[in-house]
Amino acid sequence: MDLLKICLEECESNKGLHICLFKKSQHAGLREIYVLGICERILQAIIESISKSICSIFISETMTNPKSKTRIPSDHATNCKIMLSRPVTVGCSADAEKWNQGHFVTKFTLILVALTPSYMHPVIVRILNLFLNKKIMIDPRLIEIFEAQRDLNNDSMFCRMKNAYFGPATEKWMDPGKCFIHTASGMMQGILHFTSSLLHTIYQEFLKDLIEEKLSERLKTLEISTKVVVSVMQSSDDSSLLISFTHVDSVRTHLVLEFVAELLTFKAKYGVYIGIYDSIKTTMMTMFAMEFNSEFFFGSSQIRPTMRWVSAALTVTVRESFSGRQEELSNCLTSVLSGGGSFLCVSIIQSAQCVMHYRLLGSRTSCVYKEYFDELVKSGDPSFGFFLMDNPYCAGLFGFNYNLYKSVKSPNNYLDKVYAFYLSEVQDMKRRIEGCDIKSKKVVEMTQAGSFVTINILQMGDMERWRRMVKSLNLPEDWMQFLIDNPILLYRSALTLEELLIKIAVLVHAPGVAESLSQKNSVVQSVSTSAYAISRRVITQNAYWHKINPDSNEEETIKRSLLFNLVMQPKKMEQRRNTDEDYTEILTDNQLTMLFPKKELYDQITSQIVNLGSQRLVPNLTRTQRKNTTVVVWEEMDKCKVSLMDLMKHKWFGSPTVACHVSYLKEKFEEAKEIFAWLRDCPKETLIQSPFDTPIQLQNFLARLEDKGRDVILSGVPVTNRTGKANIISCISRNFQRNHMFAMIRDERGFD
16 A cells, blocks of 8 residues: 555556556467556555455355355255255356456446445546556567568458558557557456456345345245245356245246246346356256356255366476476376365376376387386486375375375385485585585475475576576675575565565575476477487486576586486495495484474374275265365364474574463474484574575475475265364275275274
């Protein structure tokens, strides 16, 4: 709100909004994306915040009340059972077309003025008045075609724009020589998102009251003594409607259904007067069925189009880190579970992912793949391409980090030795470069989900776009040194412009930013790697963000082939073992806790599922509803406990956010030092003693230790206890295969 006056005056001086338009590929065509300037974005956020607050009052508005998506159909079915003896339910699933073009911002102004206090009215009117003069950028490539192909006349709209640009013709929506068009209509879908949803909500609530009133009157004329149950849901341009009444006899029920059809026809035709045009996807008079946001409801059962998530799980990933690829694929498996897939289905999908993964590494194209695979099986390291498989009885439930932990703790124990070697390499490297102006080449990296992995990066693009972006931001060159000297900035908000620039520098040097900006035709590049990933010198062992100087084009590491790095790994470990007397060949308990802070939870999970293979699968012919069930994989940290992040913020910087006694915090710090022996009283000394290379890594590690728990939403046979959540074993038993269950299976609490 502090910037409201400045932004409003800036946009009013421009006599409208400056907007860039981009295209976005989607199924069956293209969709537009509107990008606003900073002042326009702030004004839009103010209007949307007002609309969002009003929308939250209406339970039927699902963008602000996401739980209503499942609660409203379920409550409707429950109310029908209670209030109606033989319920007949009619559904209407509507999708509005031309949602942007069909609206004019003036009616949004009238709605907001009617629903807000008077002191807001001037601001609302002034901001929305700017939407009546939108200046939308024309694609520069189209301007180039105008200039280069003046004789091109194969499209009428193209000719009108070209003639308006050069001047022979005049158009009210375009000035000669200008690279933008003027438009007053339209609300830009996604920009006034909640505001347009508020309009739809008001219309839906009006229809709900109208249908209840008119249908009740109709039932009285037919001498049917029953109540009417009506439920509505809407989310921007998507909406649904459920109408239920009691079945008496075929003749009168048929007459009631005819009247319901008239009401739904009225809904469609009357909506045109306020800019709501039903598309061809709209379906009316569906008996006992309804669709909303691509989810289908039959009574209180919810059916999701599982194929949508199956398809996403089997697409080619474009991550440059091999561990990152597997992490992304693992997340897709969890999405399949949430989308209605059974554990058996997810296990089969993961097998297909495994085949695709090795195909992309050259299993059918590389002449040295056999040698690579033999070495890979010995190593078992996912950073070199080894694919970690879930337990087939609970595939997709626990995530990539759990599989990595199980591999480290596996009987052959080789990956345990690999991590011990790399952690010792980090400490040795830090000792060798201490006091020297040398950038450390990290050999251990943290993935986006917080897993520690060794680094093998297959770069599929150049750094040019990233360099241009960093250079254009004019960031301080010594931003990393500033963080080393002032690590408190990583643990609080920026207070000055200089600190804000440092924060921006941290963000743009994150590995994911450089990776996303370097990708061009990424799927094609990923597929083509099958020809050279193993045998050619294309693998680096450092991340993008080490290249701190955007003006430098020099590579900081030597590229090797994946097979070379894989073969050299055991030789380096052997050399280390022979030359370093203090070298420990396996991970210590402290190191294992640092790599896997949830290792105790992982051990508990393993003990629960260890006997799944001995259970017998039997048919389950009981007819059950399909609902969303929340599976508690592990609990969230007790609110009374102090996280290590808060503890260290208090210890290092005196953070006042921890409401605990000093003696208690001191006791907790000593307990933390027993687990992480490198913790010290100041952040600089902690960084030196830790296995981390930068204060950013250290802060990321502490943030990862904040246990937020893991809940997986399972769409299938409902298995809940009195708390409303489900235990792991019961869910696996009833959702391993459709219409089957494990016989006499019990979890640790004795629930079957």
